[in-house]
Amino acid sequence: MAVLGILAVNAASFAAPGSAAYSPDIPSPGSAADHWAFAFTFVFFEGKMRALFSILFGASLILFIERKEAAGAGSAGLQVRRLLWLALFGLLHFALLWDGDILLLYAVVGLGALFLRRAPARDLALLAALLFSLWQAWGSMTWLPTVWQEARVAAGTATVREEAAHDAYLAALRRADREDTAATLLPYAAEVSTRLTKRWDHPLAVIAQTWGETLSYVMIGMALLKSGFFAAAWPRRRMILLAIGGLGSGLALTVAFTAWAMAAGWPAAAMRMAVSYALGWPHLLMALGYAALLVLAAPRLLASGLGRRLEAAGQMAFSNYIATSVVMTALFSGWGLGLFGAFGQALQWPVILLVWALMLGWSAPWLQRHRHGPLEWLWRGLTEWRIVPLRQ
Numbered sequence: 001m002a003v004l005g006i007l008a009v010n011a012a013s014f015a016a017p018g019s020a021a022y023s024p025d026i027p028s029p030g031s032a033a034d035h036w037a038f039a040f041t042f043v044f045f046e047g048k049m050r051a052l053f054s055i056l057f058g059a060s061l062i063l064f065i066e067r068k069e070a071a072g073a074g075s076a077g078l079q080v081r082r083l084l085w086l087a088l089f090g091l092l093h094f095a096l097l098w099d100g101d102i103l104l105l106y107a108v109v110g111l112g113a114l115f116l117r118r119a120p121a122r123d124l125a126l127l128a129a130l131l132f133s134l135w136q137a138w139g140s141m142t143w144l145p146t147v148w149q150e151a152r153v154a155a156g157t158a159t160v161r162e163e164a165a166h167d168a169y170l171a172a173l174r175r176a177d178r179e180d181t182a183a184t185l186l187p188y189a190a191e192v193s194t195r196l197t198k199r200w201d202h203p204l205a206v207i208a209q210t211w212g213e214t215l216s217y218v219m220i221g222m223a224l225l226k227s228g229f230f231a232a233a234w235p236r237r238r239m240i241l242l243a244i245g246g247l248g249s250g251l252a253l254t255v256a257f258t259a260w261a262m263a264a265g266w267p268a269a270a271m272r273m274a275v276s277y278a279l280g281w282p283h284l285l286m287a288l289g290y291a292a293l294l295v296l297a298a299p300r301l302l303a304s305g306l307g308r309r310l311e312a313a314g315q316m317a318f319s320n321y322i323a324t325s326v327v328m329t330a331l332f333s334g335w336g337l338g339l340f341g342a343f344g345q346a347l348q349w350p351v352i353l354l355v356w357a358l359m360l361g362w363s364a365p366w367l368q369r370h371r372h373g374p375l376e377w378l379w380r381g382l383t384e385w386r387i388v389p390l391r392q
Contacts, residue, residue, distance in 0.1 A: 001294060001310065002056055003317045004356050005049030007324055008041055011348045013100050014328035016341050017177035022271040024345045027177060033346035039262055041345070043254050046275060047283030051217050052290055057106055058221025059230060061113060079114060082383040083107045089322075089379070094203050097325045099195055104203050109214045116219060121226035128219035132280065135212035139277030143269065150269040173268060181341055188335035213280065220284075224291075232295055239292045246289025253282040312363035316373030320359045327355055368392070 012020045016027055024030035024038035061079065068075035090103030116124060146169065152158040153166045183194045195202075228234060257274060261267065294301075301307035313320055330336035331351065332343075343351065366373065370390050372380060381388045 001290070001314075002049055002053040003313065003320055003324075004310075004359065005045050006053055006321075007328075007355055008045040008352050009049060010100060010324075011328070011352050012038075012041075012345065014098070014325075015332050015339070015343045015348050015351070017180040019173055019177050019268070020345075022268065022275060023266040025266065027181070027341045028344075030344050031346065034344040035262060037345040037349055038266075039258050043251070043258055047279060048250075048286045048290060051283050051287035054106075054214050054217030055221035055224065055287060055291065057110070058113065058218030059225040060221075061110055061218070062117060062222050062225045065117060076114065076117075078383060080111065081385075082379070083110045083114075085379060085382045086110070089375075091203070093322060093325065095196055096192060097322075097329055099199055099202050101203065102206075103321075105207050105210060105214060106218075108207055109211055109218055113215060113218045113222065117222070119222075121223040124219045124223035124226070128216045128223065131212060131219075132216035132284065135216065136277045136280035140273060143273035143277065146269040147267075147273050150267050154264070154267065170268060184332070184340045185334035185338060188333075191334065209276070217284070217287075220288075229291075230295065232298070236296070239296050243289050243292035243296060246285045246287075246292065248289075250282040250285030250287075250289060254279060254286070257282075306360075309360040309364050312367045313359045315367060316363045316376060318379060319373035319375040320363065322375055324355060324359070327358065 009021075020026040024034040030038070064082065065075040065079055068078055084107070087104050087107035090101050090105070090107060093103055094101040116127075119127075149158065149162050149166055153163055158166065183191060183198075186194060224230060232239075257279060261271060261274070264270070298307075302311055328351075332338070332340040334340070363373070369392055370377070371392055372388070372390060377388055377390050
């Protein structure tokens, strides 16, 4: 569910310049359908899927070590090697396909999180909550002057200097969007060369801007696994309360902000502050609510045909994540169909549904014949430094 949901958010960045992730009016004014499609994605997917995926990644760090220890294999060393290979995959993903890669970020954060692997679940959860709160507060405070300036310009109360500064801020965003469009529509070799020469530091910037949030999510995932959450060891009443409380409170806060932002025309600075920092707690609450709901639904869901396809897609999350980049860049990049900037938010949803169908369609048949997804097989072989059997 997390890897499917991440595509719903990332589609805007594949299909249009970077600012389209914050407004349905980029690169051109959107229709009413575009605005409602953007609002739907923002309410139910933006931030929540990133949080859910990161929480699951944190759980996987502990799960991998526990399984290797049970098998009598060296666990921590293998996990370090596993994360180093993930970092290399992330760098290749960035260089060869798309600058929205998150694998390098997870590898770096994962290496740091390993130092906390023996901490009790309660301590991990408390430390994560503290770091998360401080990170979101610090980030919001850094954005507030720009957001207040934007609000004064919109209200007509800004000074001449503030109006000029806001115009310069918007001009810089538009310039970045034009550069993004030009680079994406280049032939393949030129696009790769542009990333490596002009945007080589982008992965480092992503780590610097998001490590605190991601590490918090990873620690929460570690704590949840240690507490028995994913094994349905929590009392059912507590799971239901988390599902209802997390989704209810997070949804209410997100809807309230979305209604304001929609009426205000999706202000550029306010949207960036909200996505990156200010809506952090609503994102986390909804992610925890989604997780609790899925654990509760798992017995019945996994007994259904759709559930088995979702399970297979999850077991091949790495392969599906990279395959998604291949499909989406083939559709929108200059070396593919060159549709970059041609699809508004509403038209992106049929593409999202198509790629979802592809992921759900190929994963289960592949795993009926193979033990691992293709990239999972490669990753495991490199980690264990041996040829791992692939065929069933």
